[in-house]
Amino acid sequence: GAGWELVNMVNIYTVHPITHLVREVVLPQLADVRRHGVHWYPAYPPVIDLEYEMDMRGVEQELYLDLTTLPPA
DSSP states (O other): OOOGGGOEEEEEESSSHHHIIIIIIHHHTTHHHHHHHHEESOOSSSTTTEEEEEEEOSSOOOOOOGGGGOOOO
């Protein structure tokens, strides 16, 4: 299993303001998120009648690849 202490990446999908939620709920519960940040996507989740979606994960290392530097196939 996993615990809250392993979460260090948070994504939130909603069109509603999230400032209060992040300050009062997310940051106090997930201290390591402060280092990596909370990513807010101002959009409705892809489920009918759903107003808010949040996913969380814990990663040790995240790599970003610049695919624009690859030669054409």
